[in-house]
Amino acid sequence: MDERIREHAETLVDWSARVEAGDDVVVRVGEGAHDLAVAVAEALGERGANPVTVYAADELDRAYLRAHDGGFDEDPDHELALYENADSVLSLGAERNTAATADIPADRSQAHARAREGVREARLDTDWVSTLHPTRALAQGAGMSYEAYREFVYDATLRDWESLAAEMGQLKEILDDGSEVRIVNDGTDLTLFVEGRTAVNSAASVVYDSHNLPSGEVFTAPDDTAGVVTFDVPMTVRGRPVRDARLTLKDGVVVDWEAAEGEDVLAEVIETDGGSRRLGELGVGMNRGIDRPTGRILFDEKMAGTVHLALGRAYDACLPDGESGNDSAVHVDLITEMGEGSRLEVDGEVVQRDGRFRWEDGFAE
Amino acid sequence: MDERIREHAETLVDWSARVEAGDDVVVRVGEGAHDLAVAVAEALGERGANPVTVYAADELDRAYLRAHDGGFDEDPDHELALYENADSVLSLGAERNTAATADIPADRSQAHARAREGVREARLDTDWVSTLHPTRALAQGAGMSYEAYREFVYDATLRDWESLAAEMGQLKEILDDGSEVRIVNDGTDLTLFVEGRTAVNSAASVVYDSHNLPSGEVFTAPDDTAGVVTFDVPMTVRGRPVRDARLTLKDGVVVDWEAAEGEDVLAEVIETDGGSRRLGELGVGMNRGIDRPTGRILFDEKMAGTVHLALGRAYDACLPDGESGNDSAVHVDLITEMGEGSRLEVDGEVVQRDGRFRWEDGFAE
Numbered sequence: 001m002d003e004r005i006r007e008h009a010e011t012l013v014d015w016s017a018r019v020e021a022g023d024d025v026v027v028r029v030g031e032g033a034h035d036l037a038v039a040v041a042e043a044l045g046e047r048g049a050n051p052v053t054v055y056a057a058d059e060l061d062r063a064y065l066r067a068h069d070g071g072f073d074e075d076p077d078h079e080l081a082l083y084e085n086a087d088s089v090l091s092l093g094a095e096r097n098t099a100a101t102a103d104i105p106a107d108r109s110q111a112h113a114r115a116r117e118g119v120r121e122a123r124l125d126t127d128w129v130s131t132l133h134p135t136r137a138l139a140q141g142a143g144m145s146y147e148a149y150r151e152f153v154y155d156a157t158l159r160d161w162e163s164l165a166a167e168m169g170q171l172k173e174i175l176d177d178g179s180e181v182r183i184v185n186d187g188t189d190l191t192l193f194v195e196g197r198t199a200v201n202s203a204a205s206v207v208y209d210s211h212n213l214p215s216g217e218v219f220t221a222p223d224d225t226a227g228v229v230t231f232d233v234p235m236t237v238r239g240r241p242v243r244d245a246r247l248t249l250k251d252g253v254v255v256d257w258e259a260a261e262g263e264d265v266l267a268e269v270i271e272t273d274g275g276s277r278r279l280g281e282l283g284v285g286m287n288r289g290i291d292r293p294t295g296r297i298l299f300d301e302k303m304a305g306t307v308h309l310a311l312g313r314a315y316d317a318c319l320p321d322g323e324s325g326n327d328s329a330v331h332v333d334l335i336t337e338m339g340e341g342s343r344l345e346v347d348g349e350v351v352q353r354d355g356r357f358r359w360e361d362g363f364a365e
Numbered sequence: 366m367d368e369r370i371r372e373h374a375e376t377l378v379d380w381s382a383r384v385e386a387g388d389d390v391v392v393r394v395g396e397g398a399h400d401l402a403v404a405v406a407e408a409l410g411e412r413g414a415n416p417v418t419v420y421a422a423d424e425l426d427r428a429y430l431r432a433h434d435g436g437f438d439e440d441p442d443h444e445l446a447l448y449e450n451a452d453s454v455l456s457l458g459a460e461r462n463t464a465a466t467a468d469i470p471a472d473r474s475q476a477h478a479r480a481r482e483g484v485r486e487a488r489l490d491t492d493w494v495s496t497l498h499p500t501r502a503l504a505q506g507a508g509m510s511y512e513a514y515r516e517f518v519y520d521a522t523l524r525d526w527e528s529l530a531a532e533m534g535q536l537k538e539i540l541d542d543g544s545e546v547r548i549v550n551d552g553t554d555l556t557l558f559v560e561g562r563t564a565v566n567s568a569a570s571v572v573y574d575s576h577n578l579p580s581g582e583v584f585t586a587p588d589d590t591a592g593v594v595t596f597d598v599p600m601t602v603r604g605r606p607v608r609d610a611r612l613t614l615k616d617g618v619v620v621d622w623e624a625a626e627g628e629d630v631l632a633e634v635i636e637t638d639g640g641s642r643r644l645g646e647l648g649v650g651m652n653r654g655i656d657r658p659t660g661r662i663l664f665d666e667k668m669a670g671t672v673h674l675a676l677g678r679a680y681d682a683c684l685p686d687g688e689s690g691n692d693s694a695v696h697v698d699l700i701t702e703m704g705e706g707s708r709l710e711v712d713g714e715v716v717q718r719d720g721r722f723r724w725e726d727g728f729a730e
Contacts, residue, residue: 045432067410081446
C-alpha cells in the first residue's frame with residue numbers, strides 16, 4: 001500500500017474524527033475509495049473501534065432514484081437507527097465519474113433528500129468527517145495527471161495540522177477581537193464588519209468544529225459589507241464556469257454585478273431570495289499544500305493566499321447565541337487571490353500583505 | 366448492462382426475498398458485485414423499498430481483524446440496530462480473490478464471530494437471501510473461463526423457479542410420507558430412516574424457508590443410517606481436496622471410512638465430536654442448470670442427478686417440534702452422483718432411476 005494512503009487514514013481517524021476504542025463508526029466508501037477504506041479499516045482495528053461500512057456509490061443512487069416513483073418513505077428505521085447509534089461517520093469520497101449522477105431528475109434528488117432529513121440530522125449529530133481519495137476521474141476533473149493529482153491531494157491533506165491549527169488560531173483571535181475588516185487587491189476594496197462574531201479555526205478536526213479533511217481556513221460571518229470585490233479565481237457554479245465575477249455592495253447588499261463569463265448563473269444565484277444578495281461568509285484560506293484551484297470547493301476555498309466570500313447563508317457557529325445570521329437557500333463561495341499589492345486589514349492594522357501574514361517570513365512591515 | 370444481471374436482481378428481489386414497497390432492506394455488496402448492486406438498486410427503487418448498502422469487502426475484514434487486538438466489543442449498537450430494523454438482507458457475494466482472507470488468524474475470526482452473535486441472529490431473523498455475482502476470481506476457482514463461468518452461474522440462477530418448486534414439492538411429499546430411503550449407485554448401498562421428519566423444498570425463496578439463490582434441492586434429516594456410500598464428486602473440505610470418500614455406517618454411526626485423497630481431513634471431520642460420526646442431512650440436488658461441480662457448495666449440492674449427505678448437524682426445520690436432531694459442531698456435505706444404474710427408493714418404490722425421477726421423460730419403469 002502507498003504509505004500516503006495509510007497516513008491519510010491515520011490522520012482521518014486520529015486527528016480529524018478522534019476515534020477511540022469502543023467507538024461505533026460508520027465508514028461511507030465511495031466507488032473508488034477501496035484502498036483508503038482498507039487503510040481506514042486497519043486504523044479502526046488498531047484503535048479497537050467498531051466499523052459498519054456503507055457503500056456510497058453514485059451509480060447505485062442513480063439507478064435507485066431514477067427507478068423510484070418519487071414518493072419516498074420518510075427516514076427508514078434501519079437507516080435512521082444506524083446513524084443515531086453511531087459515534088462517528090467517516091465519508092471517503094472517491095468518484096469514478098464526476099458526471100455519474102448527471103441524469104437524475106433534480107426534483108427526484110430533492111424529494112429524496114427531504115425524506116431523509118432525519119437521517120441527515122442524525123449523521124450531523126455525530127463526529128462526522130468528509131475526506132477525498134484521489135481517483136482518475138477527480139484528476140481529470142482537475143485537468144491533472146493521476147500521479148500529479150495524487151501528489152496534490154496528499155500535499156493538501158497530510159499537513160502538520162497541529163502547527164497549522166496554532167497559526168490559524170492567531171488569525172481567529174484577531175478576527176474575534178476586531179470589528180472592521182478591509183480587503184484590498186487588484187480589483188477589490190471591500191469593508192466588512194465582524195463585531196461580536198466568532199471565527200471558526202477550521203483545522204480539519206471535530207474538536208475545532210471542522211468536518212472536512214483537508215481543511216485550513218478561518219471563517220466568520222460578516223455584516224454590513226460595502227465596496228467592490230473581484231473574484232479572479234476561476235469557479236464552477238451549478239456546473240457552469242464563472243470568471244472574474246465582480247460585485248458592488250452597499251449597506252450589506254449587492255447593488256451591482258458583472259462577470260467576464262457566467263454572468264447569467266451569477267445573476268441566478270444573487271436573485272434567489274433576500275439573503276442571496278448579502279454575504280454570509282468571509283473565509284481566509286491558509287492551507288499551503290493547496291497551490292492551485294482544481295474546481296472543487298473542498299480544496300479551492302482553503303488555498304493559502306486567497307480570501308473567499310459566500311453569497312447567502314451564514315454559519316450558526318459564527319453567530320452569538322440566539323442571533324440568527326444571514327438566511328438564504330443558497331451558499332455560493334467565490335474566491336479572490338491575495339497576491340502582490342494585496343492587503344488584509346483589521347481595524348486599520350495590516351494582518352496580511354502581498355499574501356503573507358504578519359507572523360510569516362517575508363512579511364513587509 | 367448485461368440483461369442477465371438485471372434478471373438476476375429481479376429474481377433476487379421478487380422471487381427470493383419477496384421485497385415489497387416500504388420494506389427496509391440491507392444490501393451487502395461484495396468487492397466485485399458493483400454491477401449486480403446497481404441492478405438491485407434499480408429493482409428496489411422500482412418496488413419502492415428503502416435500501417441501505419453495506420460494503421462487505423474481504424480486504425477490509427482482513428485489515429480490520431489483523432490490526433485488532435482480539436478483544437472485540439459485543440454486538441455494537443449501530444450494527445445491531447441496522448439489522449434489527451431491517452425487513453430483508455440481500456447478500457451479493459463476489460470475491461475478487463478467493464484467498465483474500467487466508468492470512469487472518471483463525472482465532473481472531475472466531476472471536477469476532479462470537480462477539481457478533483446478536484448481529485448474526487438479527488440478520489437471520491430477517492428475510493435474508495445470499496446470492497453470488499460471477500467474478501474472474503470465482504471463475505478461476507472453478508477452473509473456468511470468465512465467459513463460461515458467467516453462463517454457468519446464470520444457468521443455475523435464472524431458472525423457472527415456480528415450476529422447479531412444484532417439481533421439488535413432489536419429492537418433498539414422498540419423503541414426508543415415507544419412512545425408509547434407500548440409495549443405490551456404483552459404490553453405494555445405503556438405507557436411511559426419515560419417519561416423522563419434514564423435508565424442506567429449497568426453492569430459493571424465503572416463502573419456502575430457502576435462503577440461497579440459486580437453490581434447488583430437497584433435504585431432510587435422516588436417522589439410523591446403515592450401509593456403504595461412496596462420494597465420487599470431488600470436494601474441497603477445509604481447503605483440502607477430498608476424492609472418493611467412502612463411509613460404512615451401522616446403526617446410524619460411521620464405523621469405517623477411507624478416501625482416495627484427503628483421508629486425513631475426512632478423519633478430522635468424523636472425529637470432531639459424537640454428532641460428527643452421524644449424518645445430519647440427506648439432500649437431493651434438482652437444479653438442472655448446474656451441470657458440473659465447481660468447488661463451491663452453494664452450487665455443487667444443488668446439482669441435478671446428485672445426492673448429498675452431511676456429516677454432523679441437522680437442520681431444525683426438518684425435525685418435529687421439540688425434537689432435537691443430530692447435534693455437532695460440524696456440518697460437512699459430501700456428494701455422490703446418481704448416474705447410470707443408480708436408484709433412489711422410498712419404502713421400496715423407485716423414485717429416481719439412472720438419475721431420472723419417475724415424473725420425468727426417460728424414466729425407466
